[in-house]
Amino acid sequence: GSALQHHGGxxxxxxxxxxxxxxxxxxxxxxxxxxWAAWVDAPAAAAGxxxxxxxxxxxxxxxxxxxxxxxxxxxxxxxxxxxRISDSDPSLAADxxxxxxxxxxxxxxxxxxxxxxxxxxxxxxxxxxxxxxGCLIVRLDGSIGSSGLRNEGxxxxxxxxxxxxxxxxxxxxxxxxxxxxxxATKVAADxxxxxQLSWVEADPTPGAVP
Numbered sequence: 001g002s003a004l005q006h007h008g009g010x011x012x013x014x015x016x017x018x019x020x021x022x023x024x025x026x027x028x029x030x031x032x033x034x035x036w037a038a039w040v041d042a043p044a045a046a047a048g049x050x051x052x053x054x055x056x057x058x059x060x061x062x063x064x065x066x067x068x069x070x071x072x073x074x075x076x077x078x079x080x081x082x083x084r085i086s087d088s089d090p091s092l093a094a095d096x097x098x099x100x101x102x103x104x105x106x107x108x109x110x111x112x113x114x115x116x117x118x119x120x121x122x123x124x125x126x127x128x129x130x131x132x133x134g135c136l137i138v139r140l141d142g143s144i145g146s147s148g149l150r151n152e153g154x155x156x157x158x159x160x161x162x163x164x165x166x167x168x169x170x171x172x173x174x175x176x177x178x179x180x181x182x183x184a185t186k187v188a189a190d191x192x193x194x195x196q197l198s199w200v201e202a203d204p205t206p207g208a209v210p
Contacts, residue, residue: 119142
């Protein structure tokens with residue numbers, strides 16, 4: 001028999017890594033390991049949605065006009081229904097699947113596109129800027145977080161996998177209290193979520209690609 005071996009250790013292939021391969025003959029007169037010059041690139045991990053803006057203190061009604069903006073930085077569509085959203089850390093919960101709010105299954109965010117997660121009673125426009133053209137509006141059954149997002153002192157927002165509770169992206173409450181009608185906005189989508197310098201207070205731009 002024969003088998004394909006990779007040099008690099010570990011039980012699996014690391015996403016995006018390259019491995020030198022060898023062809024191993026395990027029985028018969030030709031038993032041994034024969035080097036193979038090819039390199040195999042392991043597929044890169046799929047990119048998940050990124051939180052890029054949080055409007056905790058809208059100029060309009062609360063909690064109806066609060067929103068969380070997400071962007072799909074990858075090359076494949078994402079079903080946001082595979083995630084949940086919460087104002088509490090799911091990693092601290094015994095059952096992450098019971099934390100926060102379910103995002104409706106079938107909420108497909110296309111590559112490079114932007115979505116806003118909003119409360120059931122959200123009305124585009126009014127006292128707050130309307131979403132950009134083409135923005136996906138995803139309504140929850142109720143409000144975002146526990147009866148809405150807190151204004152005084154602010155609070156974090158977590159987007160996490162519904163099954164595992166693994167955090168995909170989060171707003172770390174880097175700014176605390178924000179002025180009414182202002183958003184906590186990420187400077188660039190690819191900056192670290194947990195870095196305070198990644199976030200600034202700015203006029204809301206829901207649905208605009210960061």
